[in-house]
Structure formats: C-alpha cells, structure tokens
Amino acid sequence: MMAEAVGLVNTLDNWRVVDKIIMSTKTPEKKRIFGKGNFQSLTEKIRQTAGITAVFMNVQRLSPLSERELEEAWGVKVFDRYSVVLHIFRCNARTKEAKLQISLAEIPLLRSRLKNEVANLDQQGGRTRYIGGSGETLLEVHQRLLKEREMKIRSALEKLRRKRHLLRSQRKHKEFPVVSVLGYTNCGKTTLIKALTGDSGLQPKNQLFATLDVTVHAGQLPSHMTDLLVHVRDISHPETVNQKMNVLNVLKNLQIPDRLMSSMIEVHNKIDLIDSYQFTEPSVLPISALEERGLDELKKAVEEEILNSTGKHILDLKVDLSTPQLSWLYKEATVQDVQVNADEGSAVVKVIMSTAAYGRYKKLFAGW
Ligand SMILES: Nc1nc2c(ncn2[C@@H]2O[C@H](COP(=O)(O)OP(=O)(O)OP(=O)(O)O)[C@@H](O)[C@H]2O)c(=O)[nH]1
Ligand SMILES: [Mg+2]
Numbered sequence: 573m574m575a576e577a578v579g580l581v582n583t584l585d586n587w588r589v590v591d592k593i594i595m596s597t598k599t600p601e602k603k604r605i606f607g608k609g610n611f612q613s614l615t616e617k618i619r620q621t622a623g624i625t626a627v628f629m630n631v632q633r634l635s636p637l638s639e640r641e642l643e644e645a646w647g648v649k650v651f652d653r654y655s656v657v658l659h660i661f662r663c664n665a666r667t668k669e670a671k672l673q674i675s676l677a678e679i680p681l682l683r684s685r686l687k688n689e690v691a692n693l694d695q696q697g698g699r700t701r702y703i704g705g706s707g708e709t710l711l712e713v714h715q716r717l718l719k720e721r722e723m724k725i726r727s728a729l730e731k732l733r734r735k736r737h738l739l740r741s742q743r744k745h746k747e748f749p750v751v752s753v754l755g756y757t758n759c760g761k762t763t764l765i766k767a768l769t770g771d772s773g774l775q776p777k778n779q780l781f782a783t784l785d786v787t788v789h790a791g792q793l794p795s796h797m798t799d800l801l802v803h804v805r806d807i808s809h810p811e812t813v814n815q816k817m818n819v820l821n822v823l824k825n826l827q828i829p830d831r832l833m834s835s836m837i838e839v840h841n842k843i844d845l846i847d848s849y850q851f852t853e854p855s856v857l858p859i860s861a862l863e864e865r866g867l868d869e870l871k872k873a874v875e876e877e878i879l880n881s882t883g884k885h886i887l888d889l890k891v892d893l894s895t896p897q898l899s900w901l902y903k904e905a906t907v908q909d910v911q912v913n914a915d916e917g918s919a920v921v922k923v924i925m926s927t928a929a930y931g932r933y934k935k936l937f938a939g940w
Pocket of ligand 1: 756843863
C-alpha cells in the first residue's frame with residue numbers, strides 16, 4: 573500500500589502544503605507504518621526541512637500509540653484524515669450548532685485516546701485503583717464523564733433543532749417565502765447572498781467548504797418573497813460542467829420535489845472573470861456577485877418564478893384604518909408598502925398572500 577506523508581504549515585485557519593513526500597508503507601493496522609529505512613530517511617527529511625510545523629498522514633485513523641510515536645520522532649504534530657477534517661470544520665464553524673457537531677465528532681477520538689492512556693498507566697505498573705470509595709476505576713470515571721459530555725451535547729443539539737423547527741413553522745405561518753441558494757463549493761453562494769441581502773456579517777472566502785451551516789437571511793427581493801431553488805455556478809471554473817453534474821446528482825439523491833426542480837433558476841456567476849461571456853442558454857442568468865452585476869434581473873426572475881410556482885398574489889387592498897385589517901395583514905401576510913390617506917382614514921396596502929389567506933381575509937372582514 574502507498575501512503576502519503578505531506579508536510580503542512582498551519583497558519584491559524586489556513587492550511588498550506590509546503591512539502592510532499594510519497595512513502596511506501598505497510599498497512600496502518602500493523603504496528604509499524606513505515607519500513608525502518610523509509611522511516612529513518614523520512615524522519616531526517618522532516619527534521620531538516622524548515623517550515624514544517626505538522627505532518628499529515630494520509631490514512632483514515634492513526635492509533636493513539638502510532639500518533640504519539642511519530643510525534644516524538646518528528647517533533648511536530650501529526651494528523652490523520654479524521655483529525656484534519658475535524659480541524660478544518662473547527663476553523664470554519666461559526667454557529668453554535670456547527671460547534672456542537674464538532675464537539676460530538678471529537679468524542680470517539682477522545683475515547684480511543686483515553687483507552688490508550690489507561691493502558692499505558694497499566695503497563696507502567698500504575699494499575700488504576702477504585703477512586704474515592706466510589707467503586708469506579710479511573711478509566712470508568714473518565715468514560716462516564718465522556719458519556720455525560722456526549723449526552724449534554726446531544727441534548728443541546730436537540731434543543732437547537734427544535735428551535736429551528738419552530739422558526740421554520742413561524743415563517744410558514746406568515747407565508748414568508750424562502751429562496752434556497754445552492755451550488756458547488758466556492759462558486760460564490762455566500763457572496764451572492766451577501767449582495768442580495770446586504771448582510772455584512774457574511775464572509776465569503778476563497779476556500780473550500782467555507783460555509784458549513786445552513787444560514788437564514790432576511791432578503792430584499794422586489795416583493796419580499798420566495799419559495800424557490802437558485803443554483804449558482806462558477807462559470808469561470810474549468811470544471812464548471814462537471815460541477816453542475818455533481819450538484820444535480822446531489823439534488824437527485826435528496827429527492828427534491830419535481831415542482832422545485834423544474835422551477836430552479838440557474839445562475840452563471842463570476843462572469844467578470846470571462847473575457848466575452850456568451851449568452852448561449854436563454855434561461856440562464858449571468859451575474860457577477862462580486863461586482864454586483866445582473867442582480868436586479870436575478871431578483872426579478874426570482875419573483876416571477878415564485879408567483880408562478882406558489883400562486884401567491886400581490887394585491888393592493890384598501891383598508892379602513894379604524895379596523896384591525898392592517899394589523900391582521902401584518903400578522904398573516906407579507907406587507908410590502910402602505911400608502912396612507914389621512915383625510916379618509918384609509919390606506920392602500922400592497923400585500924403578498926396566498927389564495928387561502930386572501931379567502932380568510934375576505935371572510936373575516938366581509939362586513940367591514
Ligand atoms: N471574480 C469573482 N469572484 C467571485 C465572485 N463571486 C464570488 N467570488 C469569489 O469566490 C470565492 C468564493 O466565494 P464564496 O461566496 O465564499 O463561495 P461559497 O459558494 O459560499 O463557498 P463555500 O461556502 O466554500 O461553499 C471568494 O473568493 C469570492 O470573492 C464573482 O462574481 N466574481
Ligand atoms: Mg459559503
């Protein structure tokens with residue numbers, strides 16, 4: 573089997589490969605990962621190369637024992653695939669939920685380390701005793717603490733899940749439309765959402781998997797509404813066609829309803845990086861999220877699609893301001909605009925609502 577050892581420089585939350593050494597190895601299950609000669613020359617190379625602050629072993633999981641032996645021999649931190657992925661996720665996690673997910677993913681790692689440490693203690697003759705008359709050994713105490721930690725994280729995650737569910741059902745009740753922006757990693761989703769919503773808290777990054785969380789933003793579409801998928805493509809990327817296939821494949825596996833698939837809007841992003849963009853596909857919207865080009869057209873197309881696919885109406889309703897009509901509309905529909913006529917004590921309200929909500933409105937205020 574071939575395994576790769578890749579030297580890495582870790583700059584806070586950014587990994588840069590500085591050196592790549594291919595080594596022939598035995599299977600990682602064997603106690604020794606490298607042959608003796610290979611191991612010596614690799615050790616020399618690592619110790620002599622300036623700038624190596626960590627080594628990535630391209631194996632799924634290193635045993636805690638191998639990890640410690642390699643770290644002692646090389647004098648730097650050693651990561652396997654599992655710990656690298658955890659590290660990338662930890663650097664990118666911003667919301668409470670993402671952080672909790674990572675803590676949960678760390679538990680098996682902590683568990684296997686714990687076993688190894690206790691086995692070590694045993695080897696050194698420090699056989700663990702029962703602690704403080706509790707009838708538990710040291711290993712059992714630690715295992716119990718880990719179990720408790722795991723339960724705590726799981727219950728915190730469950731709480732967040734319930735809260736999100738509530739938010740979603742509240743939004744549904746108010747009939748707030750939802751636009752889902754999706755696309756291959758690094759295609760410009762965060763940049764586009766930022767440009768459309770003016771949310772300055774968002775940070776687009778030239779980095780894979782920068783965004784791990786589902787994010788929700790209050791967008792300013794021409795009529796504040798949607799229930800639609802927007803597929804963003806980096807049209808400047810040499811692999812753009814494969815990326816599109818990949819995304820469509822994922823959607824297929826997610827079994828997205830036909831209605832959403834057929835109304836999906838395809839956006840060609842990063843046209844500023846292309847010399848002369850050709851409008852080959854008429855249904856596609858070319859934009860530059862970065863330079864904020866083509867966004868008005870996109871907003872219009874989104875609004876049109878929503879009206880088509882969800883049957884929501886934009887209505888101008890005349891309301892009597894001495895009645896609860898206006899507050900009902902604020903609560904049950906999406907109010908766009910209110911033009912008050914002070915002399916008449918009335919207002920014309922531009923509102924978006926479903927056929928069902930409109931029916932309720934007419935019934936409720938029929939006599940007013
Ligand atoms: N030139 C150019 N660069 C863009 C455009 N849109 C986004 N980018 C850049 O592309 C990189 C990725 O943008 P993001 O918005 O973080 O992409 P993303 O799809 O959210 O990426 P992940 O969250 O990692 O999946 C950043 O460096 C952006 O500045 C664009 O229209 N033109
Ligand atoms: Mg992103």
